[in-house]
Amino acid sequence: MTKLTGRQITERAPQGWVYLRDxxxxxxxxxxxxxxxxxxxxxxxxxxxxxxxxxxxxRYTWVDVRLSSHDVGAVTGRDLRLAATITELAAEAGVGLGADGLTILELALDSPGFPEQLGFWEAVLGCPGDADGDLLDPYGKVPLIWFQRSGDEEPRQRWHPDLWVAPTEVGPRIEAALAAGGTLVSDAGAPSFWVLADPEGNRVCLCTWQGRT
Structure with a gap:
């Protein structure tokens, strides 16, 4: 099966579905x-x-659905077809569906010493490392953890969260974050990601599929 790009997925997905990270x-x-x-x-x-x-x-009042072709590690036409079937089943049951509020959390360790820390976190979390050096819980209960080489100048943030959201959610979330006292640190990576900071300077990235392969 052919791996689909974020744009192909978004253009062909049924209404109410969103491509988040993988x-x-x-x-x-x-x-x-x-x-x-x-x-x-x-x-x-x-x-x-x-x-x-x-x-x-x-869950008690909702069901979250995730579709991916595990044999190729990406979204394919099979997932789009099954999404269409699930959409029909939901309609028959009188159930609405939508991607509003869906968020996928990843954690990144910014370290000047990477990859020396990888073995420790792999051991303590019990999550195996993949070919990219990311730690991924096979049961999907622990957020994906990845590592980023950074400088050692102080002050610096060791951990930062990456939040994957639908592109339509980025603007409202940034607006709300700024209204709550945060700052937009950088939009140089947009539309792939935006870097924000809370009033104390702790950083977080808002990420989308846009601008990625």
Missing amino acids: ALRTRLRTGDFATGLALVNAIGAAAEAVDHHPDLDL
């Missing part, structure tokens, strides 16, 4: 647990029929 995602707003369970069962049956399986997170 997968196509949506949130099914079921309203109650029984409706969510029934919809998960329907999605499971449809997935079995095409032998392509999503990651589903069933």
Whole structure:
């Protein structure tokens, strides 16, 4: 299967789905647990029929869906087709779906000594390192952790969060952050990422698929 770019995914995905970091995602707003369970069962049956399986997170009033082709490590046409099927199943169940508020958290360690720290964090977190040196929990419960070489001048921030959001969420979040006393440190990486800081200078990046391969 052919890996799709962020632009191809966004142009072809059903309404209410968003490409965040490595997968196509949506949130099914079921309203109650029984409706969510029934919809998960329907999605499971449809997935079995095409032998392509999503990651589903069933909660009391919603179900989060993540689609990616695990054999190629990216979103493909199979994911778009299954997204369309899930959208139809949701409509039949009277369930709305949308990407508003969906956020994926990563943590980055800024260190002048990387990669010497990698082994320690791999051991203490119990997460294996991949070919890029990132630590990824195979069960998806611990945020992905990656490492970035940085200078050693003080003051500096050791850890910083990366938040992956839909492109439409960037503007409102930056506006709200500035209103709350934060600053926009840099938009040089936009539209891939924006660097913001809280009133004490702690930094965070807002990231999107845009401007990436």
